[in-house]
Amino acid sequence: MATAPVRQRRKDARPQELLDAALALFVEKGFAATRSEEIASRAGVAKGTLYRYYPSKDELFKAMVRDNLSVHIAESAALAAQYEGAIADLLRQMMRDWWAKVGHGNAGVVCKVMMVEARNFPELARFYVDEVIQPSQALIGSLVERGIRTGEFRPVSVEATVHMLIAPMLHMLLHEHSFGAFDSCSITMGPEELLDAQMALLLHGLLADAPRT
Amino acid sequence: MATAPVRQRRKDARPQELLDAALALFVEKGFAATRSEEIASRAGVAKGTLYRYYPSKDELFKAMVRDNLSVHIAESAALAAQYEGAIADLLRQMMRDWWAKVGHGNAGVVCKVMMVEARNFPELARFYVDEVIQPSQALIGSLVERGIRTGEFRPVSVEATVHMLIAPMLHMLLHEHSFGAFDSCSITMGPEELLDAQMALLLHGLLADAPRT
Amino acid sequence: MATAPVRQRRKDARPQELLDAALALFVEKGFAATRSEEIASRAGVAKGTLYRYYPSKDELFKAMVRDNLSVHIAESAALAAQYEGAIADLLRQMMRDWWAKVGHGNAGVVCKVMMVEARNFPELARFYVDEVIQPSQALIGSLVERGIRTGEFRPVSVEATVHMLIAPMLHMLLHEHSFGAFDSCSITMGPEELLDAQMALLLHGLLADAPRT
Amino acid sequence: MATAPVRQRRKDARPQELLDAALALFVEKGFAATRSEEIASRAGVAKGTLYRYYPSKDELFKAMVRDNLSVHIAESAALAAQYEGAIADLLRQMMRDWWAKVGHGNAGVVCKVMMVEARNFPELARFYVDEVIQPSQALIGSLVERGIRTGEFRPVSVEATVHMLIAPMLHMLLHEHSFGAFDSCSITMGPEELLDAQMALLLHGLLADAPRT
DNA sequence: AATGAATGAGAGTTCATTCAT
DNA sequence: GATGAATGAACTCTCATTCAT
Numbered sequence: 001m002a003t004a005p006v007r008q009r010r011k012d013a014r015p016q017e018l019l020d021a022a023l024a025l026f027v028e029k030g031f032a033a034t035r036s037e038e039i040a041s042r043a044g045v046a047k048g049t050l051y052r053y054y055p056s057k058d059e060l061f062k063a064m065v066r067d068n069l070s071v072h073i074a075e076s077a078a079l080a081a082q083y084e085g086a087i088a089d090l091l092r093q094m095m096r097d098w099w100a101k102v103g104h105g106n107a108g109v110v111c112k113v114m115m116v117e118a119r120n121f122p123e124l125a126r127f128y129v130d131e132v133i134q135p136s137q138a139l140i141g142s143l144v145e146r147g148i149r150t151g152e153f154r155p156v157s158v159e160a161t162v163h164m165l166i167a168p169m170l171h172m173l174l175h176e177h178s179f180g181a182f183d184s185c186s187i188t189m190g191p192e193e194l195l196d197a198q199m200a201l202l203l204h205g206l207l208a209d210a211p212r213t
Numbered sequence: 214m215a216t217a218p219v220r221q222r223r224k225d226a227r228p229q230e231l232l233d234a235a236l237a238l239f240v241e242k243g244f245a246a247t248r249s250e251e252i253a254s255r256a257g258v259a260k261g262t263l264y265r266y267y268p269s270k271d272e273l274f275k276a277m278v279r280d281n282l283s284v285h286i287a288e289s290a291a292l293a294a295q296y297e298g299a300i301a302d303l304l305r306q307m308m309r310d311w312w313a314k315v316g317h318g319n320a321g322v323v324c325k326v327m328m329v330e331a332r333n334f335p336e337l338a339r340f341y342v343d344e345v346i347q348p349s350q351a352l353i354g355s356l357v358e359r360g361i362r363t364g365e366f367r368p369v370s371v372e373a374t375v376h377m378l379i380a381p382m383l384h385m386l387l388h389e390h391s392f393g394a395f396d397s398c399s400i401t402m403g404p405e406e407l408l409d410a411q412m413a414l415l416l417h418g419l420l421a422d423a424p425r426t
Numbered sequence: 427m428a429t430a431p432v433r434q435r436r437k438d439a440r441p442q443e444l445l446d447a448a449l450a451l452f453v454e455k456g457f458a459a460t461r462s463e464e465i466a467s468r469a470g471v472a473k474g475t476l477y478r479y480y481p482s483k484d485e486l487f488k489a490m491v492r493d494n495l496s497v498h499i500a501e502s503a504a505l506a507a508q509y510e511g512a513i514a515d516l517l518r519q520m521m522r523d524w525w526a527k528v529g530h531g532n533a534g535v536v537c538k539v540m541m542v543e544a545r546n547f548p549e550l551a552r553f554y555v556d557e558v559i560q561p562s563q564a565l566i567g568s569l570v571e572r573g574i575r576t577g578e579f580r581p582v583s584v585e586a587t588v589h590m591l592i593a594p595m596l597h598m599l600l601h602e603h604s605f606g607a608f609d610s611c612s613i614t615m616g617p618e619e620l621l622d623a624q625m626a627l628l629l630h631g632l633l634a635d636a637p638r639t
Numbered sequence: 640m641a642t643a644p645v646r647q648r649r650k651d652a653r654p655q656e657l658l659d660a661a662l663a664l665f666v667e668k669g670f671a672a673t674r675s676e677e678i679a680s681r682a683g684v685a686k687g688t689l690y691r692y693y694p695s696k697d698e699l700f701k702a703m704v705r706d707n708l709s710v711h712i713a714e715s716a717a718l719a720a721q722y723e724g725a726i727a728d729l730l731r732q733m734m735r736d737w738w739a740k741v742g743h744g745n746a747g748v749v750c751k752v753m754m755v756e757a758r759n760f761p762e763l764a765r766f767y768v769d770e771v772i773q774p775s776q777a778l779i780g781s782l783v784e785r786g787i788r789t790g791e792f793r794p795v796s797v798e799a800t801v802h803m804l805i806a807p808m809l810h811m812l813l814h815e816h817s818f819g820a821f822d823s824c825s826i827t828m829g830p831e832e833l834l835d836a837q838m839a840l841l842l843h844g845l846l847a848d849a850p851r852t
Numbered sequence: 853a854a855t856g857a858a859t860g861a862g863a864g865t866t867c868a869t870t871c872a873t
Numbered sequence: 874g875a876t877g878a879a880t881g882a883a884c885t886c887t888c889a890t891t892c893a894t
Contacts, residue, residue: 030245119391182339185347224857437877473881860890
């Protein structure tokens with residue numbers, strides 16, 4: 001029984017290889033500064049081959065974003081739906097997961113690139129807002145509301161809380177991919193440790209004698 | 214009543230006009246996607262005129278960053294040094310000030326552009342890290358330490374706290390200049406209000422029954 | 427009968443075609459006044475194609491000089507080394523050869539262009555001095571010395587003689603490529619004939635009763 | 640009695656100062672590579688001032704050539720007309736004079752520039768051929784003919800002889816202003832000395848035993 | 853008359869894209 | 874299907890020339 005010829009196997013892998021190459025280069029140098037030949041060559045093919053898979057650099061970019069979008073939002077949502085227990089623990093776990101699966105890996109840097117290029121790709125930006133940003137915030141927001149309802153959390157502003165949960169992760173991400181190489185001082189703790197510390201801080205507050213209502 | 218000749222008056226104003234035009238366009242479209250002729254034309258001059266003032270697009274970019282760097286870090290530091298009272302109030306005030314003076318205005322968007330272009334301008338990135346990022350974090354860090362020493366704050370991680378104070382502001386900034394136009398949902402509160410709510414949240418914590426140690 | 431694909435054949439020929447086009451135009455209008463697009467178009471390609479083969483107009487110029495440098499100095503030197511007979515005959519032959527192979531053809535006009543652009547390409551000028559001018563003069567000088575040693579020539583100044591042998595050829599060359607088109611009077615004899623007459627003149631002298639020592 | 644105001648004196652000198660500056664720069668870098676602002680600044684005036692005296696860079700170039708053309712051809716012709724004595728001595732003297740007054744000084748380098756730019760200024764080239772080249776050659780040619788008629792010279796080719804008299808001087812000139820700075824070897828004798836040696840060589844011939852007919 | 857700020861056509865160069873092989 | 878030679882639109886930057894001061 002013959003296995004698929006190598007040619008075929010490689011061919012099937014091409015689109016993903018191209019997307020990966022593009023992702024790496026876009027993060028490194030930005031969309032505009034990345035030449036399409038570089039993408040092809042990093043993916044191990046010639047320039048022309050790229051155009052057999054994606055009709056233009058713009059479309060490749062969009063595909064790259066979409067490809068990294070099937071993130072694990074749905075997965076997280078499912079997890080959350082059936083979860084029972086302290087919301088704080090769930091949130092902490094979700095943050096850790098997100099960092100491990102998204103922030104740390106390829107998928108996360110799409111955030112940076114998307115943020116940078118949003119104004120140049122309005123259609124894509126809208127798509128990103130609808131498919132990533134708002135679902136994520138809705139999910140987290142619903143958990144915060146649940147926590148408040150159950151009395152686990154104080155009756156805080158849900159919106160502010162959502163941002164306080166998301167901002168530190170994005171900040172770490174952006175810093176790492178922009179100034180990271182030039183800044184060995186401002187982040188010393190290691191991402192996971194830092195995330196935990198931030199979570200703890202947010203949960204318990206900064207003040208020593210905060211009045212509890 | 215003799216006035217300075219118009220030519221002279223315009224000449225003196227040109228550098229700033231060009232920097233302002235460049236800033237606006239860089240935020241809007243990114244450095245690479247902004248044509249130098251556009252900058253000139255938004256500043257109300259012809260292409261060649263730009264080059265009388267800045268020898269290249271790169272140098273214009275650097276000048277733009279430097280020009281917006283005399284931010285009020287020193288000012289904040291002075292304020293902090295002579296301040297007596299609750300550190301929490303000082304921090305809240307500093308956040309408000311920063312947003313009003315920097316985040317909200319021209320100076321703040323430099324952060325976005327700088328973040329985006331850091332990898333393409335290593336020298337400038339280093340400069341930015343040394344002159345902006347590290348002093349800012351050092352200042353905030355020293356205040357947090359002071360708060361812990363005086364017993365106002367719990368003995369939290371200083372580094373995590375610094376990031377928790379900075380991240381939300383940067384996040385707002387970046388969001389506003391990237392997805393802002395496409396996302397009317399995820400931030401509904403108005404920046405000042407949101408900053409206050411985030412600060413309150415951070416100070417008091419999220420949990421209803423956090424154990425105080 | 428398979429032939430190489432047309433694409434490949436053309437690709438191999440391109441560098442030379444471009445050098446030839448550049449040479450013709452540089453002689454005609456000078457380096458600076460020749461637009462790179464003109465070079466490409468005379469070589470039958472589009473502007474961008476030029477840059478696939480030479481990274482800049484400067485480098486194209488350098489390549490053009492180098493390409494035409496493998497002149498037949500070495501060849502002449504070998505010829506001279508094994509030559510036996512009257513030096514006068516050898517010199518006359520070398521002049522004729524040089525004119526036929528260099529002065530008359532592509533290679534010779536490089537002299538004009540190189541002379542014109544020497545100050546703008548110091549590095550190249552040095553190279554040309556070392557690789558062309560000095561070897562040529564050394565070769566001719568050594569022949570003159572040999573002639574003097576054998577008693578064929580009077581004990582004249584070698585340096586002056588070398589220049590008297592070279593100058594007329596260069597003069598013809600330069601004149602042809604500068605005023606040639608506008609000056610139908612000052613050279614009527616045809617180059618070969620003129621060269622011979624000049625050589626005869628130099629050998630026998632102008633004076634009717636020159637004292638022989 | 641008042642002298643002319645300084646302003647006036649400077650103003651009168653301007654055109655010449657500009658021509659001198661242009662000459663120096665054109666020799667050094669060529670016509671195209673010389674910016675008109677450089678010319679102005681070397682002449683001690685501002686860019687705009689140049690255009691009060693010459694309507695364009697091209698016209699300045701033409702004026703520069705014409706200005707240096709009133710060379711002493713007429714003068715030499717007058718000298719020759721009334722001369723009695725050995726033609727050889729007259730020729731030698733004329734060469735020396737030309738070198739001293741033309742070749743060595745400003746006027747001579749115009750030859751180089753004119754030669755370089757001839758194709759770009761056809762009208763000027765024609766003018767130069769008519770006013771400089773042909774008169775010069777006619778003058779020298781007439782002297783050679785006179786020498787032959789009087790029996791001082793052998794019945795050589797007049798044309799070849801004229802070229803043999805002119806070529807070495809032009810060659811020296813061109814070499815000095817092109818490779819001169821990079822070539823300390825090929826001309827060691829000093830121009831005057833070299834000219835004399837070349838003249839002697841031409842007069843007496845190279846061969847030791849030339850048959851006299 | 854002199855200046856130099858301003859202009860904009862035009863040059864060199866890059867690179868996304870096409871298409872013959 | 875894959876290649877990379879070729880293309881040419883678009884971009885940055887230069888500089889001869891103009892003209893308000």
